[in-house]
Amino acid sequence: MITKRTFGRLALAATVAATLIACGKKEEAKPATAPAATELTIAYITNGNTNEGWTLINGGAKKAGSVPGVKFIELAAEKGELSKQLAIVEDMITRKVGAIAIAPVDSAGIAPAVNKALAAGIPVIAVDTGITGANITSYVATDNIKAANVQGKWAAEQIKDGDTVIYVTGDLGQSTGQERKKGFVDALNEGRKNVKIVEVATTWDQTMAQNGVEAALRANPKAKVIACAWDGGALGAKAALMAAGKKPGNVMIAGFDGSPGGLDMMKDGWQQANAAQMLAKIGQVGVETAIAAAKGGKVEARIDTGSFLVLPENVDKFAADSGVGQFMKVKAK
Numbered sequence: 001m002i003t004k005r006t007f008g009r010l011a012l013a014a015t016v017a018a019t020l021i022a023c024g025k026k027e028e029a030k031p032a033t034a035p036a037a038t039e040l041t042i043a044y045i046t047n048g049n050t051n052e053g054w055t056l057i058n059g060g061a062k063k064a065g066s067v068p069g070v071k072f073i074e075l076a077a078e079k080g081e082l083s084k085q086l087a088i089v090e091d092m093i094t095r096k097v098g099a100i101a102i103a104p105v106d107s108a109g110i111a112p113a114v115n116k117a118l119a120a121g122i123p124v125i126a127v128d129t130g131i132t133g134a135n136i137t138s139y140v141a142t143d144n145i146k147a148a149n150v151q152g153k154w155a156a157e158q159i160k161d162g163d164t165v166i167y168v169t170g171d172l173g174q175s176t177g178q179e180r181k182k183g184f185v186d187a188l189n190e191g192r193k194n195v196k197i198v199e200v201a202t203t204w205d206q207t208m209a210q211n212g213v214e215a216a217l218r219a220n221p222k223a224k225v226i227a228c229a230w231d232g233g234a235l236g237a238k239a240a241l242m243a244a245g246k247k248p249g250n251v252m253i254a255g256f257d258g259s260p261g262g263l264d265m266m267k268d269g270w271q272q273a274n275a276a277q278m279l280a281k282i283g284q285v286g287v288e289t290a291i292a293a294a295k296g297g298k299v300e301a302r303i304d305t306g307s308f309l310v311l312p313e314n315v316d317k318f319a320a321d322s323g324v325g326q327f328m329k330v331k332a333k
Contacts, residue, residue, distance in 0.1 A: 097122060
């Protein structure tokens with residue numbers, strides 16, 4: 001039952017409410033909370049290599065992938081097997097990642113999976129090693145032919161016409177190995193006539209390089225220069241020379257990469273020249289380009305991350321400027 005006192009209270013409350021509304025003093029609505037920004041997923045797929053050069057490349061990639069708003073996934077083809085890298089790309093397509101940055105195990109073999117990713121609208125960036133048979137979004141790497149030309153020109157300047165040079169290849173199933181061999185051989189033949197080039201074939205394997213150089217030295221004891229497609233090959237060449245009783249400088253070694261181990265060899269007198277890459281920069285720019293492409297930005301189809309001819313007189317400066325020095329065992333004096 002509503003009494004007169006209760007009715008009075010209700011009337012008073014209604015009057016107060018009406019007054020507040022009339023005066024515009026109703027409670028303001030709280031602003032809606034902004035939805036959380038969608039995280040961009042970037043997949044970085046390496047070729048499974050674990051040498052010093054790739055440690056630096058991968059480090060650069062991780063640095064680029066650590067920015068806010070990016071979920072960085074790093075995956076590797078176990079034992080460098082193409083089938084496993086193909087399966088990784090297929091999985092990334094299923095997960096609908098924003099972009100893929102990949103260092104292919106096989107430049108042509110990876111193309112079917114890459115084409116499938118591109119068809120799904122996923123940008124694909126080739127890192128360090130190119131991809132054939134696919135119209136990829138961008139290729140980020142050293143200009144291998146240009147850098148190897150410099151290596152070959154240096155080698156030509158150290159020998160005479162008709163001398164013997166041993167060349168340790170990388171994996172010739174990859175564009176990187178193909179380009180470095182071509183660049184070196186072209187420049188060497190341009191600089192010297194009738195040079196005998198003894199080829200040691202490898203798949204970026206240091207033990208293969210050592211065994212191959214040992215055999216090449218036995219068959220060609222007067223070889224003047226051993227040029228290598230990567231610094232792991234140079235380390236194998238050094239081991240082969242030591243096994244043959246050679247001293248630093250008896251046979252000149254030209255490396256390729258500018259890795260800590262390669263530059264340590266130079267500091268110790270075992271390596272006389274190095275076609276150095278900007279290793280960390282390759283990984284960093286590769287992932288930065290993947291992020292930009294995933295956001296819909298326009299990226300260049302080919303990005304050269306640069307190279308530099310390292311010699312004993314400038315090795316300390318290069319080591320400091322490139323950041324490689326922090327990983328070297330033989331420090332600058």
